[in-house]
Amino acid sequence: xxxxxxxxxxxxxxxxxxxxxxxxxxxxxxxxxxxxxxxxxxxxxxxxxxxxxxxxxxxxxxxxxxxxxxxxxxxxxxxxxxxxxxxxxxxxxxxxxxxxxxxxxxxxxxxxxxxxxxxxxxxxxxxxxxxxxxxxxxxxxxxxxxxxxxxxxxxxxxxxxxxxxxxxxxxxxxxxxxxxxxxxxxxxxxxxxxxxxxxxxxxxxxxxxxxxxxxxxxxxxxxxxxxxxxxxxxxxxxxxxxxxxxxxxxxxxxxxxxxxxxxxxxxxxxxxxxxxxxxxxxxxxxxxxxxxxxxxxxxxxxxxxxxxxxxxxxxxxxxx
Amino acid sequence: xxxxxxxxxxxxxxxxxxxxxxxxxxxxxxxxxxxxxxxxxxxxxxxxxxxxxxxxxxxxxxxxxxxxxxxxxxxxxxxxxxxxxxxxxxxxxxxxxxxxxxxxxxxxxxxxxxxxxxxxxxxxxxxxxxxxxxxxxxxxxxxxxxxxxxxxxxxxxxxxxxxxxxxxxxxxxxxxxxxxxxxxxxxxxxxxxxxxxxxxxxxxxxxxxxxxxxxxxxxxxxxxxxxxxxxxxxxxxxxxxxxxxxxxxxxxxxxxxxxxxxxxxxxxxxxxxxxxxxxxxxxxxxxxxxxxxxxxxxxxxxxxxxxxxxxxxxxxxxxx
Numbered sequence: 175x176x177x178x179x180x181x182x183x184x185x186x187x188x189x190x191x192x193x194x195x196x197x198x199x200x201x202x203x204x205x206x207x208x209x210x211x212x213x214x215x216x217x218x219x220x221x222x223x224x225x226x227x228x229x230x231x232x233x234x235x236x237x238x239x240x241x242x243x244x245x246x247x248x249x250x251x252x253x254x255x256x257x258x259x260x261x262x263x264x265x266x267x268x269x270x271x272x273x274x275x276x277x278x279x280x281x282x283x284x285x286x287x288x289x290x291x292x293x294x295x296x297x298x299x300x301x302x303x304x305x306x307x308x309x310x311x312x313x314x315x316x317x318x319x320x321x322x323x324x325x326x327x328x329x330x331x332x333x334x335x336x337x338x339x340x341x342x343x344x345x346x347x348x349x350x351x352x353x354x355x356x357x358x359x360x361x362x363x364x365x366x367x368x369x370x371x372x373x374x375x376x377x378x379x380x381x382x383x384x385x386x387x388x389x390x391x392x393x394x395x396x397x398x399x400x401x402x403x404x405x406x407x408x409x410x411x412x413x414x415x416x417x418x419x420x421x422x423x424x425x426x427x428x429x430x431x432x433x434x435x436x437x438x439x440x441x442x443x444x445x446x447x448x449x450x451x452x453x454x455x456x457x458x459x460x461x462x463x464x465x466x467x468x469x470x471x472x473x474x475x476x477x478x479x480x481x482x483x484x485x486x487x488x489x490x491x492x493x494x
Numbered sequence: 495x496x497x498x499x500x501x502x503x504x505x506x507x508x509x510x511x512x513x514x515x516x517x518x519x520x521x522x523x524x525x526x527x528x529x530x531x532x533x534x535x536x537x538x539x540x541x542x543x544x545x546x547x548x549x550x551x552x553x554x555x556x557x558x559x560x561x562x563x564x565x566x567x568x569x570x571x572x573x574x575x576x577x578x579x580x581x582x583x584x585x586x587x588x589x590x591x592x593x594x595x596x597x598x599x600x601x602x603x604x605x606x607x608x609x610x611x612x613x614x615x616x617x618x619x620x621x622x623x624x625x626x627x628x629x630x631x632x633x634x635x636x637x638x639x640x641x642x643x644x645x646x647x648x649x650x651x652x653x654x655x656x657x658x659x660x661x662x663x664x665x666x667x668x669x670x671x672x673x674x675x676x677x678x679x680x681x682x683x684x685x686x687x688x689x690x691x692x693x694x695x696x697x698x699x700x701x702x703x704x705x706x707x708x709x710x711x712x713x714x715x716x717x718x719x720x721x722x723x724x725x726x727x728x729x730x731x732x733x734x735x736x737x738x739x740x741x742x743x744x745x746x747x748x749x750x751x752x753x754x755x756x757x758x759x760x761x762x763x764x765x766x767x768x769x770x771x772x773x774x775x776x777x778x779x780x781x782x783x784x785x786x787x788x789x790x791x792x793x794x795x796x797x798x799x800x801x802x803x804x805x806x807x808x809x810x811x812x813x814x
Contacts, residue, residue: 329752339749429659432649460673
């Protein structure tokens with residue numbers, strides 16, 4: 175009987191640090207969560223972080239092969255550093271891998287959240303059978319992870335995969351990054367909710383408004399999805415359009431890299447099949463002939479625990 | 495004293511087949527050209543092809559390590575096939591590598607013209623010192639070759655690198671490929687000359703019209719460049735705008751792949767420094783912060799013989 179191996183996956187978010195023991199078949203066997211306590215600055219976050227790891231490594235039932243860390247912001251997996259993570263003021267460049275390795279004498283790996291999620295989907299999720307694919311995370315921002323021949327594509331310093339900053343219109347919407355027409359400026363959660371809020375003025379009868387009691391602060395992708403499922407035309411339009419924008423950006427990715435398989439994750443992917451259908455339709459309309467019949471678009475499988483499982487998967491990916 | 499090694503580079507174009515003996519320092523020491531004689535169909539083209547190789551391999555002065563073939567159209571470097579090359583009617587899928595290998599008992603390699611040119615620039619041209627870069631060929635079509643860590647990126651079947659079919663406007667100009675807003679539909683030579691021809695109606699005083707005696711059939715990038723150099727405002731505008739469109743597409747490439755170095759080749763690159771300056775400016779305006787200061791744009795160095803030298807470079811690249 176093959177004995178399962180385990181890794182500790184750590185998902186550093188702005189609000190919480192989630193930690194889980196994950197098996198080499200992708201199952202979470204133990205998990206815990208601590209607040210990020212950002213006010214204390216990087217020192218305090220690191221101290222909590224260590225405390226959490228210490229307690230979880232105490233779970234002697236599981237032989238843990240290593241620690242994987244997924245973090246938002248600018249991560250160098252080669253150097254082991256996290257730079258300027260959003261929501262942790264005062265944190266400049268911290269070599270978190272070195273610190274944790276030294277403290278616990280165990281293998282430690284790090285990558286940004288989108289790359290971790292892509293590796294997680296490859297080992298345990300929707301990308302298990304694919305040699306090459308792009309993962310797109312539709313959340314507050316739009317991120318991406320590129321897998322070629324079962325390897326993550328990092329770029330020279332780890333900054334590759336910024337699918338959200340593919341421009342679909344050189345004259346288009348202004349993006350926070352300073353450019354125009356980035357797909358993130360159309361479908362990133364903040365931007366999207368603002369667009370919908372503005373447009374609702376012209377859709378007074380939309381079920382969306384009923385579901386939120388006319389309080390647009392309560393607007394979420396889940397609400398829009400609910401309205402669409404109950405037949406609301408405008409809500410369906412929104413989902414169709416998000417798919418069109420995402421599909422437009424991904425068509426450029428497909429043509430540039432000869433990628434035909436796309437996996438959609440993140441909060442906005444709650445739109446489900448109508449979203450992936452719209453993305454697929456747009457891709458098939460726009461990609462070069464050689465790719466048309468090969469295009470596949472599916473939903474990410476790891477869902478809510480993608481962060482933890484993705485982080486843990488860094489250990490299995492790097493140690494195998 | 496290090497003895498030079500040689501390769502035979504074969505550039506299959508629609509009109510001519512160019513063949514050259516190229517040294518491992520990138521110098522052409524012997525060259526010849528034969529008409530493609532397309533009317534005879536694939537059989538006739540192949541027969542000429544063999545005859546040409548035979549005669550050139552007779553140049554006993556040079557010890558030839560192998561034959562490299564660069565071809566337009568759909569090429570699989572793994573399989574050794576060329577499928578449906580434009581301008582050779584009746585040519586479906588031909589395993590040209592197998593045929594030539596069998597006939598001459600020598601190492602044979604093939605790739606599409608853009609990938610060959612990228613490898614040529616890497617070994618002998620503007621990319622000699624770069625680990626990673628993208629080559630963009632601005633010709634009738636807009637092609638591309640992607641080099642990461644001194645390796646060509648092929649995609650799963652060799653179709654990667656289609657920079658010309660990155661869309662810069664999802665609502666933009668209709669492209670021959672069926673999509674909209676592909677950068678090729680703005681700056682590919684045919685499209686560009688048509689745009690300029692139409693616009694000249696509003697620029698009756700442009701020096702361009704004088705240079706071509708009002709005969710717009712004579713319009714070429716070289717004419718536009720001449721007019722721009724002599725101070726013509728509209729001609730300068732055209733070049734600036736081509737740079738803007740190319741830069742817009744390349745910004746998406748830069749963000750997606752963390753590529754910071756771009757090499758511009760092909761006939762339209764005759765626009766020279768004003769073109770590369772405009773591309774660079776656009777890139778710097780649009781790419782993510784991490785890339786801004788790193789952006790480099792230069793002209794390809796291999797120029798007119800890029801096809802032959804690029805094809806020969808496949809031998810040095812694959813045999814080293």
